Amino acid sequence: MKYLHSRNRAILREMISTDFKIRYQGSVLGYFWSLLKPLLLFAILYIIFTYIVPIGKDIEHYPVILLLGVVLWSFFSEVTTVGAGSIVASGDLLRKISIPRYLVVLASSFSAFINLGLSLIVVFAFSLFNGLLPQVSWLLLIPVIIELFAFAVGIAFILATANVKYRDVTYIWEVFLQGGFYASAIIFPISLVPADLRIWFFLNPVVQIIQDARYALVPVEGNVTIWQLTEPKLLKVVPFALIVIISITGAVYFKRRSKYFAEDI
Amino acid sequence: MSDKRDIAIAVKNIHKDFILPQHKNNSFKQAAVNIVRENNKTTQKVLDGVSFEVKKGEFFGIVGRNGSGKSTLLKLLAGVYTPTEGAIEVNGGLTPFIELGVGFNPELSGRDNVYLNGALLGFNRKQMNKMYDEIVDFAELEQFMDQKLKNYSSGMQVRLAFSIAIKAKNEILIFDEVLAVGDEAFQRKCIDVFETYKAEGQTVILVTHDMETVRKFCTTALILDTGKILEIGTPQKVAKIYSDLNLSEIERDMLRKTEGGFKNDLGLSIKYKDTEGHDSVQFRNGDFIRMILKYNKSKLYQHLVVNIYKRSGEHITGFRIAGESGSAEVEVRALLQKGKYYSLVQAVNSQHKAVGDIVTGPDFIITTDRAAGIAGWSGLVPMEYKVISS
Numbered sequence: 001m002k003y004l005h006s007r008n009r010a011i012l013r014e015m016i017s018t019d020f021k022i023r024y025q026g027s028v029l030g031y032f033w034s035l036l037k038p039l040l041l042f043a044i045l046y047i048i049f050t051y052i053v054p055i056g057k058d059i060e061h062y063p064v065i066l067l068l069g070v071v072l073w074s075f076f077s078e079v080t081t082v083g084a085g086s087i088v089a090s091g092d093l094l095r096k097i098s099i100p101r102y103l104v105v106l107a108s109s110f111s112a113f114i115n116l117g118l119s120l121i122v123v124f125a126f127s128l129f130n131g132l133l134p135q136v137s138w139l140l141l142i143p144v145i146i147e148l149f150a151f152a153v154g155i156a157f158i159l160a161t162a163n164v165k166y167r168d169v170t171y172i173w174e175v176f177l178q179g180g181f182y183a184s185a186i187i188f189p190i191s192l193v194p195a196d197l198r199i200w201f202f203l204n205p206v207v208q209i210i211q212d213a214r215y216a217l218v219p220v221e222g223n224v225t226i227w228q229l230t231e232p233k234l235l236k237v238v239p240f241a242l243i244v245i246i247s248i249t250g251a252v253y254f255k256r257r258s259k260y261f262a263e264d265i
Numbered sequence: 266m267s268d269k270r271d272i273a274i275a276v277k278n279i280h281k282d283f284i285l286p287q288h289k290n291n292s293f294k295q296a297a298v299n300i301v302r303e304n305n306k307t308t309q310k311v312l313d314g315v316s317f318e319v320k321k322g323e324f325f326g327i328v329g330r331n332g333s334g335k336s337t338l339l340k341l342l343a344g345v346y347t348p349t350e351g352a353i354e355v356n357g358g359l360t361p362f363i364e365l366g367v368g369f370n371p372e373l374s375g376r377d378n379v380y381l382n383g384a385l386l387g388f389n390r391k392q393m394n395k396m397y398d399e400i401v402d403f404a405e406l407e408q409f410m411d412q413k414l415k416n417y418s419s420g421m422q423v424r425l426a427f428s429i430a431i432k433a434k435n436e437i438l439i440f441d442e443v444l445a446v447g448d449e450a451f452q453r454k455c456i457d458v459f460e461t462y463k464a465e466g467q468t469v470i471l472v473t474h475d476m477e478t479v480r481k482f483c484t485t486a487l488i489l490d491t492g493k494i495l496e497i498g499t500p501q502k503v504a505k506i507y508s509d510l511n512l513s514e515i516e517r518d519m520l521r522k523t524e525g526g527f528k529n530d531l532g533l534s535i536k537y538k539d540t541e542g543h544d545s546v547q548f549r550n551g552d553f554i555r556m557i558l559k560y561n562k563s564k565l566y567q568h569l570v571v572n573i574y575k576r577s578g579e580h581i582t583g584f585r586i587a588g589e590s591g592s593a594e595v596e597v598r599a600l601l602q603k604g605k606y607y608s609l610v611q612a613v614n615s616q617h618k619a620v621g622d623i624v625t626g627p628d629f630i631i632t633t634d635r636a637a638g639i640a641g642w643s644g645l646v647p648m649e650y651k652v653i654s655s
Contacts, residue, residue, distance in 0.1 A: 006389045007384075007387050007388075007389060009389070010383075010384040010388065010389040010390055010393075011384045011385060013384070013390070014380055014381045014384040014385070015381075015384075017377075018370055018373060018377070018381055021372070021373060021377065022370065022372040022373065025372050093367060093368050093385070094345070095340075095345060096345065096363045096364050096367045097343070097345065097361065097363070097367050097368070097385055097386070098343055098344030098345050098361070099385060259347040260347065262340070262345045262346055263283060263346060
């Protein structure tokens with residue numbers, strides 16, 4: 001058992017480091033692109049929503065809230081898209097060697113996780129620059145990010161498995177993410193949504209996660225979290241229940257089908 | 266009954282079916298269409314009740330013609346496929362080489378590729394650190410290890426992959442047609458490695474087409490045909506069955522071309538003589554072989570088709586001679602590698618249809634010695650070549 005463990009760790013490690021080494025192969029800025037991408041997206045959104053459509057004008061620390069949302073969303077989007085295509089992309093490998101198939105999905109997820117770590121450093125630096133002071137509540141980001149990771153990986157497992165049989169999955173998911181971006185209240189604070197409509201947003205685990213993260217980083221009234229909603233009480237369980245259900249479904253579905261990946265791809 | 270601890274791999278009545286949908290459901294649209302339509306899937310039984318045991322220290326050969334299921338069996342042993350039915354028990358660590366250099370990435374350096382490939386084969390970083398120098402040494406690529414793999418020549422890539430494969434020691438090793446790649450020098454290296462394995466009592470499973478290798482190295486061999494085991498036994502016995510199987514395929518093939526069962530007895534005899542006119546079945550590479558053909562005269566025989574085959578089944582050459590006189594004498598130059606060959610003669614009528622039986626001539630042997638004026642070459646036959654610049 002110990003042998004198996006160290007073997008899998010070695011594979012994971014090599015896969016992640018390979019991914020890092022070849023990702024920005026041949027580009028001048030190299031790895032900086034992983035930081036630049038969310039930052040540039042942030043810059044565009046910031047200009048639009050502060051000067052052109054001034055949604056964020058009156059919101060305290062709007063740039064920080066926006067940047068954090070963009071970074072977390074990028075992470076979610078990267079884990080799920082890369083994860084969805086990961087099994088098919090490694091088809092050649094899986095037909096020739098018997099490594100635990102879940103390592104392929106995990107490797108892409110961990111690469112994204114390392115990216116997130118780097119992006120968060122930028123977020124913290126930006127927060128200080130924006131006049132926020134480090135505080136204990138920042139530590140709450142840790143469980144929140146773990147929750148996001150679990151949710152994203154659960155989805156990645158389901159999509160990766162389905163994608164082996166139906167290659168449409170990756171394309172559908174791209175469109176789905178486009179919609180999800182707006183449904184996840186990233187560019188606008190959820191406080192702008194009428195109170196009776198907020199419940200519907202909070203059914204989406206990503207909204208619960210991003211709002212909790214925002215509240216942890218910028219603990220002001222405007223950052224509404226699921227915990228501040230009064231009615232109905234049962235709602236608070238929904239995002240967590242969804243994450244548990246999706247993670248378990250992902251694990252079971254993947255495990256059942258993974259035996260046949262080599263012949264199905 | 267043999268002791269359980271002596272068994273490296275026990276294969277118990279495995280079946281492997283592949284379901285081949287007439288239309289592969291690669292998209293939702295097709296899937297939807299196919300649900301409505303009746304489900305016309307066909308099941309292909311690739312392996313149909315295969316059982317055998319490989320003992321520790323055995324050099325176990327798996328042979329079979331194309332499509333016999335040996336690659337599927339290998340992938341099942343390697344754990345890439347899951348059997349539809351039955352079980353495979355593996356006692357000890359197993360490293361399969363279905364292909365050399367699995368996971369090699371052209372954008373990574375030679376060094377990184379060694380570690381990546383090693384990890385995929387089941388070795389952690391510590392183990393790889395220990396093996397690394399030996400691998401590089403053996404590949405003779407010290408000064409290239411920091412270069413990207415895409416800048417390697419294909420020969421260098423094979424060398425690197427092969428070095429990892431042979432330094433990656435494990436209790437059970439599985440090789441698939443490794444000898445099929447690489448030049449002569451590389452093949453000789455493989456042979457050396459196999460010899461070491463045999464001497465050390467390393468458990469090896471080898472899938473191959475090459476009966477020479479089977480005879481030389483294997484302690485036991487298994488022959489598969491259409492998903493079933495034809496025979497498990499000594500390599501000699503299995504190699505013989507393999508040759509017969511190939512031969513009978515050739516014969517069946519030729520018979521199929523015979524016109525509606527119309528057969529005539531050719532009454533053909535085939536003899537070989539050397540250039541001095543003595544009967545012989547042993548020649549040197551480059552010698553002239555005189556084939557003496559005698560047969561019943563018939564107006565039906567427009568031509569005789571003379572073929573030369575290698576015993577392992579390869580068709581070396583075939584030509585046609587006029588066939589009405591009842592006898593013929595042909596001189597062919599044996600530009601052939603060492604090995605066993607035979608001839609096959611068939612009469613055809615004016616419409617090029619086969620008439621009469623196919624007659625197999627006696628075997629003849631080519632020895633390693635070369636006739637005067639013959640340069641060496643590798644491979645089946647020497648092709649003419651001209652150096653334009655060098």
